[in-house]
Amino acid sequence: MSATLKEIARRTGKSITTVSRALADYDDVSAETKALVRRVAEELGYTPNLLAQRLQKRRSETIGLIIPTFGPRFSDPFFSEFLAGVGNMAAEHGYDLLVSTQPPGERELQAYRQKVQSRQVDGFVIVRTRRQDARIRYLREIGFPFVAFGRTEGELDFPFVDVDGIQGMRLIGEHLIRLGHRRIACLAPPADLLFAEHRLIGLRQALAEHGLELPDSAIVLGDLTQKSGYQAAMRLLDSPQPPTAIVAFNDLMALGAMAALQERGLVVGRDVAVTGFDDIPMAEHSHPPLTTVHQPIYQIGKTVCEMLVRLLRDQELAPRQVILAPKLMVRQSCGASARGPVAQERR
Amino acid sequence: MSATLKEIARRTGKSITTVSRALADYDDVSAETKALVRRVAEELGYTPNLLAQRLQKRRSETIGLIIPTFGPRFSDPFFSEFLAGVGNMAAEHGYDLLVSTQPPGERELQAYRQKVQSRQVDGFVIVRTRRQDARIRYLREIGFPFVAFGRTEGELDFPFVDVDGIQGMRLIGEHLIRLGHRRIACLAPPADLLFAEHRLIGLRQALAEHGLELPDSAIVLGDLTQKSGYQAAMRLLDSPQPPTAIVAFNDLMALGAMAALQERGLVVGRDVAVTGFDDIPMAEHSHPPLTTVHQPIYQIGKTVCEMLVRLLRDQELAPRQVILAPKLMVRQSCGASARGPVAQERR
DNA sequence: CTTGACAGCCAAAACGTTTTGGTATATAGT
DNA sequence: ACTATATACCAAAACGTTTTGGCTGTCAAG
Numbered sequence: 194m195s196a197t198l199k200e201i202a203r204r205t206g207k208s209i210t211t212v213s214r215a216l217a218d219y220d221d222v223s224a225e226t227k228a229l230v231r232r233v234a235e236e237l238g239y240t241p242n243l244l245a246q247r248l249q250k251r252r253s254e255t256i257g258l259i260i261p262t263f264g265p266r267f268s269d270p271f272f273s274e275f276l277a278g279v280g281n282m283a284a285e286h287g288y289d290l291l292v293s294t295q296p297p298g299e300r301e302l303q304a305y306r307q308k309v310q311s312r313q314v315d316g317f318v319i320v321r322t323r324r325q326d327a328r329i330r331y332l333r334e335i336g337f338p339f340v341a342f343g344r345t346e347g348e349l350d351f352p353f354v355d356v357d358g359i360q361g362m363r364l365i366g367e368h369l370i371r372l373g374h375r376r377i378a379c380l381a382p383p384a385d386l387l388f389a390e391h392r393l394i395g396l397r398q399a400l401a402e403h404g405l406e407l408p409d410s411a412i413v414l415g416d417l418t419q420k421s422g423y424q425a426a427m428r429l430l431d432s433p434q435p436p437t438a439i440v441a442f443n444d445l446m447a448l449g450a451m452a453a454l455q456e457r458g459l460v461v462g463r464d465v466a467v468t469g470f471d472d473i474p475m476a477e478h479s480h481p482p483l484t485t486v487h488q489p490i491y492q493i494g495k496t497v498c499e500m501l502v503r504l505l506r507d508q509e510l511a512p513r514q515v516i517l518a519p520k521l522m523v524r525q526s527c528g529a530s531a532r533g534p535v536a537q538e539r540r
Numbered sequence: 541m542s543a544t545l546k547e548i549a550r551r552t553g554k555s556i557t558t559v560s561r562a563l564a565d566y567d568d569v570s571a572e573t574k575a576l577v578r579r580v581a582e583e584l585g586y587t588p589n590l591l592a593q594r595l596q597k598r599r600s601e602t603i604g605l606i607i608p609t610f611g612p613r614f615s616d617p618f619f620s621e622f623l624a625g626v627g628n629m630a631a632e633h634g635y636d637l638l639v640s641t642q643p644p645g646e647r648e649l650q651a652y653r654q655k656v657q658s659r660q661v662d663g664f665v666i667v668r669t670r671r672q673d674a675r676i677r678y679l680r681e682i683g684f685p686f687v688a689f690g691r692t693e694g695e696l697d698f699p700f701v702d703v704d705g706i707q708g709m710r711l712i713g714e715h716l717i718r719l720g721h722r723r724i725a726c727l728a729p730p731a732d733l734l735f736a737e738h739r740l741i742g743l744r745q746a747l748a749e750h751g752l753e754l755p756d757s758a759i760v761l762g763d764l765t766q767k768s769g770y771q772a773a774m775r776l777l778d779s780p781q782p783p784t785a786i787v788a789f790n791d792l793m794a795l796g797a798m799a800a801l802q803e804r805g806l807v808v809g810r811d812v813a814v815t816g817f818d819d820i821p822m823a824e825h826s827h828p829p830l831t832t833v834h835q836p837i838y839q840i841g842k843t844v845c846e847m848l849v850r851l852l853r854d855q856e857l858a859p860r861q862v863i864l865a866p867k868l869m870v871r872q873s874c875g876a877s878a879r880g881p882v883a884q885e886r887r
Numbered sequence: 888c889t890t891g892a893c894a895g896c897c898a899a900a901a902c903g904t905t906t907t908g909g910t911a912t913a914t915a916g917t
Numbered sequence: 918a919c920t921a922t923a924t925a926c927c928a929a930a931a932c933g934t935t936t937t938g939g940c941t942g943t944c945a946a947g
Contacts (some may be wrong), residue, residue, distance in 0.1 A: 195659075238657070240654065241658060244659060245593050245595050245658050248592050248595050253591060260627075262624055266621060266838050267838075268617040268618075268621040269617065271621045276614060276623075276641075277614040280640050280641045281640075282650075289638055289660070290639050291637065291638060292637055293627050294623075294627045294628060307587070310585070311590040311635065312590060312591060313590050314591055314772060360816060384642055391843075422825075445822075448822070449825045452829075473615060474613060474766060475764065475766050475792075478770045478796045479799055479826075480799040480803060531768060534722070
C-alpha cells in the first residue's frame with residue numbers, strides 16, 4: 194500500500210540508511226540529500242510504519258487504560274470526561290491510548306498481565322483505586338510504569354493524583370450542619386474503594402466536631418449508579434426516622450436520590466437536603482441544581498497522562514504525588530436557597 | 541525482559557522455526573517436540589511479542605474509534621456505554637481498541653489518515669455520522685474497512701447499524717398529539733448530523749398527519765448537552781406563545797429542559813410535556829422519569845464491532861446494513877401520568 | 888534394491904524500521 | 918607529502934515473529 198523507506202531509497206538512488214537518517218534530520222546527511230529525500234517522501238505520501246518502528250525501538254508508544262466496569266450496561270459521565278482528558282494529552286505527546294473494560298477481579302488482572310507481557314503498552318493509567326489493589330501491587334512488583342488516579346492503603350510510593358476526599362466531605366458535612374441538619378444519612382459505594390473510605394472519614398469528622406455521629410443505619414450502600422441512588426434513597430425514606438439530609442458519595446447517586454424524593458412528593462432542598470460529589474456537568478443543570486464537590490476530572494485525566502508520559506521518557510517527575518484541594522459548589526439541592534445568595538450561585 | 545522464541549529454541553535445542561510451529565500447533569512437528577516446547581515456553585512465561593507478530597502479519601489487530609467531541613469538557617453517558625459495547629466485543633475477538641477524541645474538522649480527518657497510513661489500525665468504527673461525512677468519503681475512497689453507527693446522505697453502500705430515527709420520532713409525535721398537544725417545539729442539534737435530520741422528518745410527518753406544522757420558530761438549536769437543553773428551553777419559555785410540549789432530540793437536552801421548566805415553577809408532564817431520545821440509564825431515574833425512545837446502545841456497540849471484525853476476517857457479512865426499530869418508552873415526563881397506567885410503567 | 892511418500896525438522900527470507908560501525912573523499916594543518 | 922579532521926554516505930545487524938522451500942531419514946510398496 195503506502196511507500197516504504199526502501200522505495201524512497203530506490204527512487205533517490207540513496208541507501209535505506211541515508212533515507213532514514215535524512216528524514217530523522219541527522220547531521221551526517223547533506224542538505225541537498227535531505228531536500229531530495231523529503232521531496233520524494235512527500236510525493237509518495239510516505240508515513241513510517243509504526244509497527245516496524247515500534248518493534249525496532251522496543252516501545253509501543255501506547256498507554257493502557259482498563260476501565261473497571263460493573264454491569265455490562267456501563268454509563269458514567271465521569272469516565273467519558275476522564276477518558277477525554279487522558280486521550281487528548283496522550284495524543285498531544287504522540288502516544289496511543291488503548292482502552293478496554295473489565296469488571297474487577299481475576300480476569301481484570303489477567304488483562305493487565307497480558308498487555309504487559311506482550312509489550313502492547315508502555316505504561317498504564319489506573320483509575321478507581323481500591324484499598325487493596327491487586328493491579329497496583331502487580332505493576333509495582335514487576336516495576337512497570339503507571340500513574341494512578343486515587344490512592345491505596347499501605348505503601349504510597351507510586352505516582353498518583355487524587356482529590357482530598359476527606360477534606361471534600363468535611364466541607365459538605367460542615368455546610369449541612371451549619372444549615373441546621375442533624376439527621377444526616379449517606380449513600381456510599383462498597384468500602385473496598387478507597388475514595389469511599391476517605392469520604393466516609395471526612396463526613397464522620399465533620400459530624401464529630403459538632404458532637405454528632407453517623408450510625409450504621411445511616412449508611413446505605415449503592416453501586417454509584419443513578420438507579421442505586423434512587424433505590425437507596427427510597428429505603429432511607431421508609432426508615433422510621435428518615436434523614437433530613439442525604440449525602441451521596443457521587444453525583445449520579447445524588448441525582449437518583451433526588452428523583453426518589455421528588456417522586457414521594459418531597460421538595461429537595463426544603464424537605465430534604467441532597468448533596469453529591471464530582472460535579473459532573475449534569476450537576477449544574479439538574480433540578481434543583483446539585484450542591485456537590487468539584488473535581489476537575491478532565492484536568493486530572495490530563496495530568497495523570499502527562500505524568501505517565503514523563504515517567505516513560507525518564508524525565509523528572511515533580512511532584513510525583515498530587516493531592517488536589519476540593520471545592521464546594523453550593524447550589525440549591527442542599528437548601529441553601531432558602532437563606533443564601535442563590536441568585537449569584539446560579540449565575 | 542520476557543522470553544523470546546530464540547530463547548526457547550536455545551533451551552530445547554530446536555530451531556526457531558520449529559518452536560514457532562510447535563506453539564502454533566502445526567502438524568509437521570512431532571507430539572513430543574510440541575510437548576517439550578510448550579513446557580519450556582510455560583516455564584519461561586513466554587508471551588509472543590505482539591509488535592513483532594503484527595509487523596510480520598501486516599495486521600495491527602486493532603480497531604480505531606475516534607470520538608467526535610465538541611468542547612474539551614466532554615461528558616456523555618451515551619458514549620461510555622457505546623464504548624463499553626465496542627470494547628468488550630473487540631476484546632472477545634482478540635482485537636485492541638484504540639480510542640482518541642477529536643472535534644469534527646480537518647484535524648479529525650488528519651487523524652484518520654494518519655492512523656490508516658501508519659497502519660496503526662485495521663479498521664474503524666465511525667460514530668455520529670454526518671450528512672456529508674468526510675470520514676466516510678475518505679475511507680470508502682481508499683477502500684479501508686469500517687462500520688458506521690448511523691447513515692449518511694448519498695451512496696449507502698457501506699456497512700452500518702442505525703436506529704430508525706424517523707420512525708422513533710413519529711412515535712413520539714403521535715404520542716404527544718394523542719395526549720392533546722398542538723403547540724409542539726423541538727430541541728435539535730445542528731442539521732449536519734444526519735440523525736437530527738431524520739428525527740426532524742419523523743416529527744414533521746407525525747404532525748403533518750394531523751394537520752399540524754412545525755414552524756421554524758419552534759425549532760431551537762442545541763449541542764446535545766444538558767446545558768444547551770437548559771438554555772434552549774429557557775428561550776422557548778420566553779417566547780410569546782410557549783409550547784405545551786418540548787421534544788428534545790436526545791435525553792441529555794431533555795433533562796436540561798426539564799430543569800429549566802422546573803426552575804420556572806412549571807410541573808413537567810402537567811404544564812409542559814418533555815420527551816427525549818436515547819433512553820440513557822438516567823432517563824428512567826430522573827424526575828419525572830423521562831418519556832423517550834429506546835436505543836440499545838450497548839448492543840449496537842457490540843454489533844458494530846462484530847460486523848467490523850467479520851469484515852476484517854473476510855467473513856460473510858449478512859446483513860451488511862441493520863436498521864433497528866425504535867421503541868417508545870412512555871414514562872411521566874410527557875404527562876401520560878395524568879391519564880395513563882403510570883403505576884405499572886414505573887415498576 | 889529402488890522409488891515414493893511421509894514425518895520431522897530447519898535455514899533463510901521477509902515484515903519495515905533504526906542503529907552500529909564502518910568507508911571513501913575532500914579539506915585543512917603541519 | 919603526510920596526517921588529522923570533517924563530511925557524506927552505506928552495508929549489515931538487529932528488533933521478534935511467520936512463512937517458504939527446502940533437507941534428511943525411515944518405511945512401505947514395487
